[in-house]
Amino acid sequence: TAGITQAPTSQILAAGRSMTLRCTQDMRHNAMYWYRQDLGLGLRLIHYSNTAGTTGKGEVPDGYSVSRANTDDFPLTLASAVPSQTSVYFCASSEGQGGGADTQYFGPGTRLTVL
């Protein structure tokens, strides 16, 4: 089973350029999330979607946008990249039914370097 896939695996991007990080899950999960992970800071939530057609802002949303046109896909777009967006980006999903563990499952990550 694929679970969650992310693309690309890594990318070097010039500052000012735009880029979309792709995330696809095949578990039919309602909720999806985007995190960034930086050394010493842990995982921080950028944006989330509780169900297809809805999105919300997390802890660090500035400079990023998301869309959720269907259940499976949750792309993250950087409109004009800046060096501070250099990070490892993880997509995650959960059933999103509320109650219980509602465990989040993570994709393999995208390592982004903005120069």
Add this chain to the structure above:
Amino acid sequence: GQNIDQPTEMTATEGAIVQINCTYQTSGFNGLFWYQQHAGEAPTFLSYNVLDGLEEKGRFSSFLSRSKGYSYLLLKELQMKDSASYLCAVRDSDYKLSFGAGTTVTVRA
């Protein structure tokens, strides 16, 4: 918001026991999670506590005290493959996770 603290690094010997503590301050508590993350890989789910007490799952156990804002992850019979970062995460009333910075555990032979 959440404020989550855990030690940065711990070292232990193969076969030993290690306890990773996590303290948190939260505006709304709806569960505590522990994840394991090997270097260069994605976090994977280890345990979930929402009520006070101990949850045991094989060599790993997790404890929660909501009144003290405290949890620990206990790793028994350490193996070399347990060398990884361990992430404490608190879920708030909006079902969003906030993560600590992680504890890097190094297991030595």
